Every structure is written in C-alpha cells, then in structure tokens.
Amino acid sequence: MKETLTDLDYVSIYANKLKENPDLFKQHAELIDSQIKASKEIFKKKFGTRNFNENARKYLRAIQLIK
C-alpha cells in the first residue's frame, strides 16, 4: 500500500530541494513579497494615512493584540 506523506514530509522534501537548488528561493521571495504587498494595501485602505496609528490601535485592541 502506498504511504501517505504528512505535512512534515513535504517540509523535508522542499528543504532538501532548496538545499540542492537555491533557484527555488525565487518562489520563496514571491510568496513573501506578495503577502507583504497585499497586507500594505489592505491596511492602508482600512485605516487611511491621516490617523493610521490611532485607527490601527483601535483594531489591535479589538483583536486583543494590544491592551
């Protein structure tokens, strides 16, 4: 019977591929860059730029990331 791979198995496979082929770091950068770009746009739209800190703090208190 064919064994099912776990999430940790996939982490191992990818780490080994990356070790042999650093070109895969390009995919890694694409994921990170797109996450940061999306987050920047979402929160700029949500909180504006005039009172960003105050608006962001209200949100952070609501999600209990700050007291």
Next chain:
Amino acid sequence: MDKTGYSLVENTIIIKRELNSLDIFVMEFIEVLKKHTDYLIVSGFVSISTGRTRGTEDVDVIFPLIEREKFINLFKDLIKHNFWCYQSDNPEEVYNYLKNFQSIRFAKKDQLFPNIEFIPFDSTKKLKSFEFNHPQKIKISNFEFKIPPIEFEILYKELLLSSQKDMADARHLREFFSDLINKSKLEEYKNLITKYKK
C-alpha cells in the same frame, strides 16, 4: 559551480539568495537597533530567512532590558526611520511595558504587518540569556544578523514551543542544515532546555 543553498565562511552562514521585502524590513529595523543595543533574532524568521516557505506577521527580536534613557533614544531613532510603535507614540509610556518584561511591537509607518515583536529579558531568563550569549552570524546578500545556534533553535521549537508550525520550522532547519548540525551540541542543548523549561 557550487549549487548548494548555503555555505559556511569563517563561522558565518551565507544563504545564497537575494533579499526579499521581509528581509529589507528586518534589516532596516536592525540597522537602527544595533546603534543602541545588542539583539538576537529568534524563532520564525530564522526558519523563513533560510527558506521555509510560509507567511508570517511578526519577527521576534530579543534584547537585554536597557535603561529608560537609552530606550527613549532608540525609540526616537526608530520613529525617525519611519517605524511606529503599536503600544503608544509616547516612549515613556512604552518603556513601562518593557520594565515589566512585556514585549512591544514596531511596524513601518502606515503599515500593520509585518511587525517586530521586541522582547526584553534579563539574566533570570536562562534560555534567552544562553542563546543571546551564543550567537550565530548569518548573512543574506548584504544583510548580516545574529540568530541562536541552529541546534538550539531546532530544539527550542521542538521541546518548548511544539506547535504544528514550530515542528515544521524545526524540521526545515534539520533538513536544510543537515550537513552543519553538530550532534554533540544537540545533546548539550537538549539537556539545557530540559533543565530550564517550565
């Protein structure tokens, strides 16, 4: 041509890749921070910067608690370099968190994520003190920074943090740095973490 993902040059791990936006964010913070105090980058960013492909919202930076005046200078310098603090715009107010050993967070102006979780510690925190005093230098392009010994980071995630995400981060480090990992250090750090974990 050498096609491995990293090399070790004079005890510095060199990761063979270009900087991404997360690295640049962390680099800008560390450039300001190191003018004021010593530091160590721990946890998720250690795995992510070495290739673990997952998203993150925060980067954990530990530092020995500094005096109020020194912190106020650091705070003002961070503001000057376009960072803002989640807790307050008033450094006196923010210092109250630190002196109670509560972490604070900084992000870039008009941004929420990623953020730096800035975590104070003192000598009573044995594991934090140990990793801080045994830094591993790592370099990505022109960004050189300090992380815990790889063996320590793996075991800290496996034995202390232990979430699914931490176990995957540890597995990534075990595989990616398999040629570098020292078994006797693993044994030594395992004993240390077991002794001091609560």
